[in-house]
Amino acid sequence: MHHPVFPHIRKLGSKFLFIVLPPVILSTLLITLFTGLFMYRDLKKGLESDIANLLQIQTTVLASDLWNYNMKDLEQNLRTLSLYPGISQIAVRNDNGQLLAKASSHFYRTTGRSDGIMTRRLVFIAPHQQQAIGTLTLSYHYGVIYKRLADQLFRDSLSLLMLVFVIVASAAAANRLTIGIPLERFLNAVRYADKKNIREPVDWPSEDELGQVITAYNTLLANLTAGEKELRDARGKAESANRAKSTFLANMSHELRTPLNAILGIPQLMIRNPKIPREEQENLAVITRSGEHLLTLINQVLDLSKIEAGKMALEENDFDLYALADSISDLFRLHARTKGLDLIFKCGPDVPRYVCTDETKLRQILINLLNNAVKFTNEGQVTLRISTEQEDAAAMYNLIFEFEDTGPGISPDEARKLFHPFVQTRIGQVSQLGTGLGLALSRRFARLMGGDIAVRSNIGRGSVFTVRITARPAEQCRTRPDRQAERRIVSLEPGQPACRVLVADETPDYRCLLVKMLSPVGFELREVPDCGRTLDIWREWRPHLIWMNIRMPATAAFDTIRQIRSSDTGKETAIIIITSGASEEEKKTISASGCDDFLEKPFREADIFRLIQTHIGVRYVYEDDTGDSGRRADDRPPPLTPEIFACVPRSLLENLKQAAICSDIALVESLADQIQTHSPPLYEIIIRLAHEFDYGKIMTILRSAIQQEDRPG
Numbered sequence: 001m002h003h004p005v006f007p008h009i010r011k012l013g014s015k016f017l018f019i020v021l022p023p024v025i026l027s028t029l030l031i032t033l034f035t036g037l038f039m040y041r042d043l044k045k046g047l048e049s050d051i052a053n054l055l056q057i058q059t060t061v062l063a064s065d066l067w068n069y070n071m072k073d074l075e076q077n078l079r080t081l082s083l084y085p086g087i088s089q090i091a092v093r094n095d096n097g098q099l100l101a102k103a104s105s106h107f108y109r110t111t112g113r114s115d116g117i118m119t120r121r122l123v124f125i126a127p128h129q130q131q132a133i134g135t136l137t138l139s140y141h142y143g144v145i146y147k148r149l150a151d152q153l154f155r156d157s158l159s160l161l162m163l164v165f166v167i168v169a170s171a172a173a174a175n176r177l178t179i180g181i182p183l184e185r186f187l188n189a190v191r192y193a194d195k196k197n198i199r200e201p202v203d204w205p206s207e208d209e210l211g212q213v214i215t216a217y218n219t220l221l222a223n224l225t226a227g228e229k230e231l232r233d234a235r236g237k238a239e240s241a242n243r244a245k246s247t248f249l250a251n252m253s254h255e256l257r258t259p260l261n262a263i264l265g266i267p268q269l270m271i272r273n274p275k276i277p278r279e280e281q282e283n284l285a286v287i288t289r290s291g292e293h294l295l296t297l298i299n300q301v302l303d304l305s306k307i308e309a310g311k312m313a314l315e316e317n318d319f320d321l322y323a324l325a326d327s328i329s330d331l332f333r334l335h336a337r338t339k340g341l342d343l344i345f346k347c348g349p350d351v352p353r354y355v356c357t358d359e360t361k362l363r364q365i366l367i368n369l370l371n372n373a374v375k376f377t378n379e380g381q382v383t384l385r386i387s388t389e390q391e392d393a394a395a396m397y398n399l400i401f402e403f404e405d406t407g408p409g410i411s412p413d414e415a416r417k418l419f420h421p422f423v424q425t426r427i428g429q430v431s432q433l434g435t436g437l438g439l440a441l442s443r444r445f446a447r448l449m450g451g452d453i454a455v456r457s458n459i460g461r462g463s464v465f466t467v468r469i470t471a472r473p474a475e476q477c478r479t480r481p482d483r484q485a486e487r488r489i490v491s492l493e494p495g496q497p498a499c500r501v502l503v504a505d506e507t508p509d510y511r512c513l514l515v516k517m518l519s520p521v522g523f524e525l526r527e528v529p530d531c532g533r534t535l536d537i538w539r540e541w542r543p544h545l546i547w548m549n550i551r552m553p554a555t556a557a558f559d560t561i562r563q564i565r566s567s568d569t570g571k572e573t574a575i576i577i578i579t580s581g582a583s584e585e586e587k588k589t590i591s592a593s594g595c596d597d598f599l600e601k602p603f604r605e606a607d608i609f610r611l612i613q614t615h616i617g618v619r620y621v622y623e624d625d626t627g628d629s630g631r632r633a634d635d636r637p638p639p640l641t642p643e644i645f646a647c648v649p650r651s652l653l654e655n656l657k658q659a660a661i662c663s664d665i666a667l668v669e670s671l672a673d674q675i676q677t678h679s680p681p682l683y684e685i686i687i688r689l690a691h692e693f694d695y696g697k698i699m700t701i702l703r704s705a706i707q708q709e710d711r712p713g
Contacts, residue, residue: 016175017168024164031160036153043145047086048116051140054084055120059136062092063122066134071101078103085144088114092122094134107143114139182210186217193221260298260602263291265513278687282669285690295602314448318474319359321352321399325386328366332374332382334658334667341374342381351388352397354474361445362469365453366401368438369465373405380406380462398451401467410457418455419443442467489609492522493619500541501612503527504534505549505578514547517605521620531560538564538573544616548595549578558593565594574615578603647678653702656686660698668698 058081065074074092081090082103091102107113122134182202189202201218267284270276276284329345336343366384373382382405389398410418421440443453450470457463492499501523505511511527519525526541528534534546546564550557557577564570577590577598590598596615599607612618652674659667668690676683689698 016172020168020171024168028157028160028164032153032157035156036149039152040145040149043148044142047140047142047145051084051086051118051138054081055118055136055138059120059122062136063133066092066094066100066122075101075103081138086140086142088139088141090136090138092134092136095132097135100134107141111141111143113141113143115141178208179210182214186214260291260295264288264295264602265517265605267291285669291602314358315360316356316358316472318354318356321355321386322347324359324363325366325384328363328370329384330658331367332370334655336374336382337655337658339374339377340379341377343374344381344383346383346385348385348387351386351399352473355397355399355471356474357399357449357469357471358445361449365442365445365467365469368442369401369403369453369467372438373403373407373463373465377405377407377462382406395472397471397473399469399471401469403465403467404462406462409459409461410455410463411459415455415457419453488623489521489620490623491520491621493621496619498524499545499612499616499618500524500526500543502534502537502541502543502546504529504531504546506530507549510549514608517608521609531556535560535563542569543573545574545576545612547576547578551580554579558589561594576611576615648675648682648705649678652678653705657699657702660702 058077062074062077065071065077078090078092078101081087082105087105088107089102089104092100094100116139118138118140120136120138121132122136186202189200193200201221202214267288270280270284325345325347329343333343370382370384382403385400385402385404387400387402389400419439421437439453446453446467446469451468453468454466455463456466499522501518503511503514503518503525505514505527506529508529511529515525515527526537526543528537531548534548537543538546548557548561561575564573564575574597575595577593577595578601579586579590579598580601587598597611599611609620613620652671656668656671656675659671668686672683672686672690675686685701686698689701
């Protein structure tokens, strides 16, 4: 990995100078040093040579003055010689070493410095003889050399520095022209593109390395621009597809739930007829079970799509957590018992009884996980543990639900993909149980509720699924109506004013379904196929209640509601909207439209009658109140006496009770067939109630029978 050069220096030109100047300056100093050394050597040799030559010339003159003992001229000549550059002192001595004359230079007198000495014999030369008469001693110094050297080095250094300056300036200018200006232009283009979000290519026609970099940048810029355009186009298409998906889901919700409304509603109408043979009633029960199973699958797919589209919201309410856990445990207890499993439920002492969160979604999470645990465990036990971690005494609870089983376990590879939609384990694929949506939907619900789901598992040793959600302490606990205990309505109570109901639905089949549900009870009914006719009939007939089936966005329906409400008598008419799987935003829109209530498809007959009673206050006559007057006298069930339970085994009654809790009509019928051999009258009662989906009454009968057996004889 290469590290940047001078990372603390931000300017490229400054970095260039920091790189270039040190070697240039060092080179200049070395050149100057070596030049000075060589020059010093040459000047030294030259000085010594000049002095030697001078002495060679002057010894004859000085020897003559000494021979003639002309001391005045001798001293004058010595003073003249001392003025020669580089000479410190000069002296003449006789053969005995006696000093005869001497002279000193000003340099020597001030510094006393002498760097060398030369000695010459003074020889007087006569025509026919030579005679040594004394000695000439000369001391010299290098001061003149240093001065000459300094002057020369100054001139040379000045010239060299000028040359260095020219070279560095030329290099800097070349760097500026070839690198600096293109980089500045390149940098300005990048900054402008970043600031204005406008990307324009850099204009630089050179084909050198920097030109290639700029060309590569321009190419990258063009590719990036093209890629962003493709992304924008893809995003636009994705948004269009998402809008189309939302529209498709809304339409699919309506298109799927609406026929299911008829599939589940028509059997409810037919079962009211006491003349239908038992075989036909069994067929109707099959239709009902299949329709409810299909509805569950549709709801899972639509809920998953809503979560992915961000349209799923929490619907928080206060509820009894203990009752919820007990009901879910009871729901699977019989199934676990038939498989030979122990279903264990443990609740920690700190778990609050009443909490506030989305009960429906929590119920679905618990049912999905407990159903999987029981479904894939063939021996051993399934344990549901509930505990809590309270973050703040008055703020939030962290509720923890652990589902532990002794099933086959899950491999690590499967566990990583377990919560993906439509993904099943190998065992799930082999058994062909489930759709692969339950866990994916449960995790999304848990995350929507501020938590998550995790799994720990070992092959052959079972699995532990841990659900964490957050919940607030409940302010109050609302008691929900028990659907299983609802009684069948026979007619309107006599003595009430006529009750006019208008059914507005564009589909004839579904108008017919509502009319067939309400007409036998005694309501006065009219039906219209569109919103325009709804307003006309309302003005003419003044119904007490309007059932209005809509498909969102339902602008025309909302306009009709507003026109009705704007009238002086418009508030006297209750308006209930029927829709198919509305999102949270759509529910808010419906609530703000001026309607009194809304009902989602597919609905139950009991829901229709309950809402009518809530909003216009009608009173009903129930089947129990009339002594089953709707049946023929010879078709009434036998009376409930202790004798009809006497021969039925206790275990069979217990199993039948659990089947009724689970609302499992197939299991109820199977157990009823076993009861027939012990008590045909009880068999007849159970079968009738099962075909009427009156599981609440079945549980009441069985609870009473079990209590009678427990009493001492």
